[in-house]
Amino acid sequence: MTHSHTCGGFLKTIVSEATSPPAPFDAKAFLAALTDAPGVYRMLDAEGKVLYVGKAKNLKRRVSSYFKKTGHSPRIALMLQQVAQVETTATRSESEALILENTLIKKLAPKYNILFRDDKSYPYIMLSGDEFPRLAFHRGGFEKKSRYFGPFPNGYAVRESIELLQKTFLLRTCENSVFAHRSRPCLMHQIKRCKAPCVGFVSAEEYAADVRKAEMFLRGRHSEVIGDLTAEMQQAADAMQFETAAALRDQIRALQAVLHRQYVSSTQEADVDIIAVHIAGDDICVNLAMVRGGLHLGDRAFFPATGAAVVEPGEALTAFMEQHYLDHPAPARIIVGIDAGDEFSPGEGKTIVALPRNEMERAWLEMAQRNVLLALQTRRQVRAKAGGRLDALREALNLAELPHRIECFDISHTMGEGTVASCVVCVDGTMKNREYRRFNIAGITPGDDYAAMRQALERRYGKVAAGEAVAPDLILIDGGKGQHGIAREVLVELGLGHLASVGVAKGEERKPGLETLFVFGRAEPLQLAQDHAGFHLIQEIRDEAHRFAIAGHRARRAKARGRSGLENIAGIGPTRRRKLLAWFGGLDGVKAATADDICRVGGISRKLAEQIVRELHG
The missing domain is CATH 3.30.420.340 (UvrC, RNAse H endonuclease domain)
Structure with missing residues (x-):
């Protein structure tokens, strides 16, 4: 029996579970009454357990493809043998269906869905909305008054970019509580990493111009920034302001050096994601590489939970994109190594998902494919080592089974x-x-x-x-x-x-x-x-x-006790604590720093820097 009702803006069609013994699923009768609207469908077994959740632009066409077409992947073919019932939820738009699908997958964890667990948010660079904006590492929710640039694949890429911007544009990184109570410039000014707006060493107009250049650079307008700096350098030299011209020259060299350091870069200043998929036995890996403003920022490997033995690369690719870009903004172009079909269109069609079209994009994809193989190899080595240790522990403790x-x-x-x-x-x-x-x-x-x-x-x-x-x-x-x-x-x-x-x-x-x-x-x-x-x-x-x-x-x-986290670290007395807080603009800055950053502070050895990182990050 079929029931239809409207709930929360959705039109829901439920094929009720048959009494025992279960009757065979009548796909023909069900499909005849199915809507052409976008929505979400759920495949259930005879016990009412959800086997699979999917979304569709057209429910009737998509669900029909399961029962009218042949040549399904082994995974889908096995699932269809168990289907005893189908539920559908029609939505008002494809975007609404994507959100609902993601919610149901996370809530129900269906056996035949490919689930990517990626709860960790990506890091960004933040320019605060203050009169003298602060440059900072950011992870989490956004504030309306601040501007955010990213996402970056990892914290190292963010910190490297912030260090470059500090050297080049001399923007402050200190917390507002420190900035508001300075009476003299900190060490960051003395080492030429900040123009000391806290004590009025730079006007609001000049600082705003530096912020504008930094923002242009973060948005990928590298040529425009370098062109403006070159023009300013020439003007200073013509006016015989040689110290100013030399400082501008150093800025230009720093920017050109970082652009040159990118082993793969684009002159088109593009925002692109590159996705490579590799399956070896029961192991699936999806590697995401990020290019922002034409610069390759690194990549990140994902290992999904499949719940089934056999998964096709195209299925893993589509599942990753649907889940990943629901929570993260999609760039203008996504490069893939296999045809993703027409079931995915992030950003309401504003993003192009396609095979590489030129030598640069092929180089990006080749790198992503090499890294996906390395990630799988590393994962298998770690797993083999862990399995050996578990078996040795089981034997030593005389346990009946492996202590998983x-x-x-x-x-x-x-x-x-x-x-x-x-x-x-x-x-x-x-x-x-x-x-x-x-x-x-x-x-x-x-x-x-x-x-x-x-x-x-x-x-x-x-x-x-x-x-x-x-x-x-x-x-x-x-x-x-x-x-x-x-x-x-x-x-x-x-x-x-x-x-x-x-x-x-x-x-x-x-x-x-x-x-x-x-x-x-x-x-x-x-x-x-x-x-x-x-x-x-x-x-x-x-x-x-x-x-x-x-x-x-x-x-x-x-x-x-109301004390700073640095006070609990052996070897960090008042003098070193003041140096660290001044150097990094507050405790948050120290926490965001690496051991390499910290040991640059006078009086801090490599061993002590590593200890500080361990203590602050628990």
Whole structure:
């Protein structure tokens, strides 16, 4: 029986589930009544589970293609054998259908959809909307008063661009709180990275002209910027203002150098994305390269979850574009290595998706295809190494199966102050940062590690016992026999006593490699050889839990004391702290800096710079 009703602006047609035993799906009758409107369709099995979600410009034509055409890919052919029911939602436009499709895919996670998990936003360069705009690294939501340039494939590309713009146009990067309270120029002015608008060393008009040039450069108008600077240099030289002319000459050389440094660049100052797809066995990789303003900014690899054994390259390409460009702006042109068909048109037809048309675009695609192969090769090497370590750990601990999901807990505090428990997660030998958790511990006697561990475990595994969270295959407790005993008590109380667990006690003088393992179900403590692959995995996970706990504790303690994050780093006293804050224009600037940037500050060694990066980024 078929029902139709209107809900929330959508016309929804539902083919109801048949009673047991299920009747064969009558595709002919269903298609006869299907609308020509754009919309979303859902393929369901006999149990009502969603197998696949798709969108279409024309629902009738698109859904009909599944049941009237032959030559489907193995993946789609297998899915069609299981289809017992189809649901469709007609929308007012194709864009509306794209949004709805993406929402349903993320919510339902259908077995035969290709899902790209890319929740991390891309970084941008920001020019703030202040009287003297600030140049800054930005990730997240946009403010109306500021201007944003990007996206960039990674933070390194942003920081490199900001450094170039600082050297060339001398724009400020300090936070507004620092800018508003300066009484004399900072070190950035002294090393000729800023014109010191904070103390009036540059007029608003001159600074605005520099901002305009920087904005033109970021928009890809390189030739125009260099032409303007060349004209200004000639005028200064004619007026015998040789110092000004020399400064302009240096600006021109800096810009030309960065343009020359691009191993692949375009004279057309184009905005282009290049997408390469490669499938090897069960592994799928999509590599996205970005060209902005004619400059190749680097690339990024994506590995989708397919839920099915066989996927065609064209299917992976279309799925990636539909999901990626829903959340990120599409450039004017997307270069692909295979025909994407006519099912995808980002930006309401403003973007062209096509094969390379000239030698430059072929070079870009060739680079993307080379990088997609390298990404897959690296992923397989990492997976092989992780699999070997997991198998060695399973054998050493006498586990029935491989511990695919491992969770590790640690406690951190300073004399009982700011107690924080960490839980880090390792899945198939790879750390899953997005699943890490911290627990702020309260209501216990300060310094009572046993009570802190009990509280953290009860909060984490109480959800497992209630069926609200997934259970791990192995639990690691950073601590000795006592902490592990507390863990076993909590697990038994929650009805999870079957879960495997290990207490990792620090060795003599806390030396790495001398740890003792207290294994659930084993009467005597276990010590593994220092070169044991499974032991290395335990050490890596334990160290990550320790790092994550310390970072959370220091942040909580600093917040309670109202202190800067730099004050908690050994070796950073008042003098070095002032230098760092002045050099980078505030704590945010220090956090955005790399170790290479930080060790340029006087008195900061490479070792200390690396420590600062580790401490600030937890």
